[in-house]
Amino acid sequence: MTYLANDNGYYGEFGGAFIPEMLQPNVNELKACYREIINSHEFKQEFIGLLKNYVGRPSPLYFAKRLSEKYGTNIYLKREDLNHTGSHKINNTIGQILLAQKMGKKRIIAETGAGQHGVATATVCALMNLECVVYMGELDVHRQEPNVKRMEMLGAKVVPALSGNKTLKDATNEALRDWINNPEDTYYLIGSVVGPHPYPDIVARFQSVISEEIGWQLDEQIGRTSPDYLIASVGGGSNAAGTFFHYLDDEKVKLIGVEASGLGINTNETAASLACGDVGFIHGSKTLLMQDHDGQIIEPYSISAGLDYPGIGPLHSHLFKTGRASYLDATDQEALDAAFLLTRTEGIIPALESAHALVALNKIKFKPDDVVVVTISGRGDKDMDTYISKM
Amino acid sequence: MGRLEGLNMNRLQQKLNDKKEGLLTVYFTAGYPNLDDTATIIKELEAAGADMVEVGMPFSDPVADGPVIQQSNLKALKNGMSIKLLLEQLKAIKNEVTIPILLMGYINPIWKFGVEKFMAACEDSGVTGLILPDIPLDEFIRDYQPLYEKHHLSSVFLVTPQTSNERIKQYDEVCTGFIYMVSSASTTGANKAVDQQKQIEYFERVKSLHLKNPTQIGFNIKDKDSFNRACEHANGGIIGSAFIKKLAEEGELETKVKEFVKGIR
Numbered sequence: 001m002t003y004l005a006n007d008n009g010y011y012g013e014f015g016g017a018f019i020p021e022m023l024q025p026n027v028n029e030l031k032a033c034y035r036e037i038i039n040s041h042e043f044k045q046e047f048i049g050l051l052k053n054y055v056g057r058p059s060p061l062y063f064a065k066r067l068s069e070k071y072g073t074n075i076y077l078k079r080e081d082l083n084h085t086g087s088h089k090i091n092n093t094i095g096q097i098l099l100a101q102k103m104g105k106k107r108i109i110a111e112t113g114a115g116q117h118g119v120a121t122a123t124v125c126a127l128m129n130l131e132c133v134v135y136m137g138e139l140d141v142h143r144q145e146p147n148v149k150r151m152e153m154l155g156a157k158v159v160p161a162l163s164g165n166k167t168l169k170d171a172t173n174e175a176l177r178d179w180i181n182n183p184e185d186t187y188y189l190i191g192s193v194v195g196p197h198p199y200p201d202i203v204a205r206f207q208s209v210i211s212e213e214i215g216w217q218l219d220e221q222i223g224r225t226s227p228d229y230l231i232a233s234v235g236g237g238s239n240a241a242g243t244f245f246h247y248l249d250d251e252k253v254k255l256i257g258v259e260a261s262g263l264g265i266n267t268n269e270t271a272a273s274l275a276c277g278d279v280g281f282i283h284g285s286k287t288l289l290m291q292d293h294d295g296q297i298i299e300p301y302s303i304s305a306g307l308d309y310p311g312i313g314p315l316h317s318h319l320f321k322t323g324r325a326s327y328l329d330a331t332d333q334e335a336l337d338a339a340f341l342l343t344r345t346e347g348i349i350p351a352l353e354s355a356h357a358l359v360a361l362n363k364i365k366f367k368p369d370d371v372v373v374v375t376i377s378g379r380g381d382k383d384m385d386t387y388i389s390k391m
Numbered sequence: 392m393g394r395l396e397g398l399n400m401n402r403l404q405q406k407l408n409d410k411k412e413g414l415l416t417v418y419f420t421a422g423y424p425n426l427d428d429t430a431t432i433i434k435e436l437e438a439a440g441a442d443m444v445e446v447g448m449p450f451s452d453p454v455a456d457g458p459v460i461q462q463s464n465l466k467a468l469k470n471g472m473s474i475k476l477l478l479e480q481l482k483a484i485k486n487e488v489t490i491p492i493l494l495m496g497y498i499n500p501i502w503k504f505g506v507e508k509f510m511a512a513c514e515d516s517g518v519t520g521l522i523l524p525d526i527p528l529d530e531f532i533r534d535y536q537p538l539y540e541k542h543h544l545s546s547v548f549l550v551t552p553q554t555s556n557e558r559i560k561q562y563d564e565v566c567t568g569f570i571y572m573v574s575s576a577s578t579t580g581a582n583k584a585v586d587q588q589k590q591i592e593y594f595e596r597v598k599s600l601h602l603k604n605p606t607q608i609g610f611n612i613k614d615k616d617s618f619n620r621a622c623e624h625a626n627g628g629i630i631g632s633a634f635i636k637k638l639a640e641e642g643e644l645e646t647k648v649k650e651f652v653k654g655i656r
Contacts, residue, residue: 020524025553255435296451
């Protein structure tokens with residue numbers, strides 16, 4: 001596949017591993033073994049088995065009849081919201097926990113924003129009986145208290161990140177610092193297609209189960225394997241990477257990512273890294289990110305804590321730069337409207353992140369016979385406070 | 392490649408050539424505690440007898456740093472420090488100080504400033520060496536080393552207890568300043584309990600490689616004792632967080648710098 005990482009972790013000009021020597025041994029160890037492990041028969045059997053029997057995969061590909069009528073086309077929803085723990089995040093944490101186990105690691109660390117990845121990590125650590133420490137910005141700890149309690153109930157230790165603006169970027173910094181301080185027995189379980197090589201590749205591969213299923217599910221339902229459009233929301237970009245993965249080289253399929261523009265791309269309150277960013281380095285990866293004229297990273301803003309990240313995975317920077325994928329943006333208000341529309345037309349309350357993807361339906365002119373797949377990356381339970389306040 | 396000889400030596404290489412023992416390098420964050428303290432701190436460090444000064448370029452996301460240096464970075468940025476301003480401040484004292492000056496920092500602000508423009512401005516401002524820990528070695532050799540050479544800047548590389556001998560030798564091959572030995576697996580100023588036996592084994596392991604470059608030990612060097620121990624195993628020691636803490640105290644800047652260096656020497 002031409003759009004995937006080369007051996008040095010580069011997607012075109014983006015990616016790589018820009019990390020200090022303190023992190024090199026850990027990252028090199030992972031780089032040296034991950035492909036062999038995840039391609040082994042034994043690993044695949046375990047991974048597929050857990051996705052089926054524990055996560056509940058395959059997730060349905062649901063033809064949204066009323067929504068299709070409204071937009072005058074054929075809309076299918078890929079229901080990642082129905083996974084165990086409520087989002088696509090569990091696909092990756094199942095894969096990485098098996099990888100960590102095979103590498104003999106005893107202690108798992110992770111970063112989380114809204115808490116979805118933290119809960120998914122705490123869940124697989126409970127399942128595998130491994131110690132789990134989750135870093136979460138202090139601000140997010142207060143904003144997402146139910147998820148903090150879920151993680152604690154699952155046996156994880158939640159450590160508030162006190163540095164910077166005390167959100168996802170700072171939680172990621174703290175997790176990296178923990179890894180520097182614990183280089184021997186600890187595995188860093190990253191939650192998105194970000195970070196130094198090989199993480200973007202690892203996470204994209206584990207999430208690729210989404211596009212693999214879309215292929216055979218479309219075939220089963222309408223006798224074709226490729227849709228005309230694939231649409232997903234993008235923060236770091238893991239659910240979009242998983243949605244696009246098997247179609248990257250199928251150039252007839254239009255790939256659409258939707259970034260969170262917060263209050264709007266022309267305000268300072270935004271998380272649209274592609275629309276507002278330029279080339280830089282964040283968390284070990286060369287990619288597009290939001291920074292000021294002195295190269296200091298700008299704190300993002302979005303109503304959705306899961307999209308509230310100043311960078312984007314290097315795969316997406318590459319797809320954006322080459323034009324293989326198109327990226328739209330959705331404001332807080334547009335996302336809220338889309339969430340209420342889906343709820344009232346299909347009886348599905350989406351996560352705020354996923355609601356951003358639905359906004360694309362308003363911005364693209366579809367033909368009546370187009371086949372459009374939108375990934376609903378998570379369910380809206382965690383966002384009920386926000387939704388209730390807008391009712 | 393390798394170290395420049397004789398007349399071609401820069402100030403840093405001259406110092407490393409002239410003094411083989413007990414080198415004291417002091418780190419501070421540019422723009423901390425106040426925006427315009429850079430010149431005073433450097434002059435006082437020189438007067439008090441420090442051998443080299445390492446100036447940190449503040450960054451919003453200093454992943455390799457512990458709480459003390461994180462705070463100094465944030466404060467410095469709030470004060471308005473930038474690469475452009477720092478280089479102007481250094482240029483202004485270029486002819487007033489002789490102590491070798493190294494800059495240390497993360498790649499993102501340098502990239503944004505422009506890598507070649509940055510190197511040229513460093514040379515113009517009297518900077519003699521750079522410590523840029525998040526550039527991978529192969530990319531350093533391909534994209535950065537030629538610029539270092541062109542602008543007479545020495546390179547410094549970090550190694551840790553987890554770095555293999557093979558890798559240490561690779562760094563030594565490319566290095567033109569000194570090898571920066573991170574004393575234990577930690578962020579800066581971590582102050583965590585260290586297995587002394589293991590640490591000495593690491594120091595001795597590096598010594599046994601007979602590197603062509605001098606070595607200095609940094610991270611968790613905080614007082615006279617730890618500095619002296621560093622000097623037993625390497626050509627010198629680097630102090631950062633402890634100095635930043637001293638700068639944060641009440642009192643006149645000049646006095647604080649003098650007292651600090653006196654406490655180490």
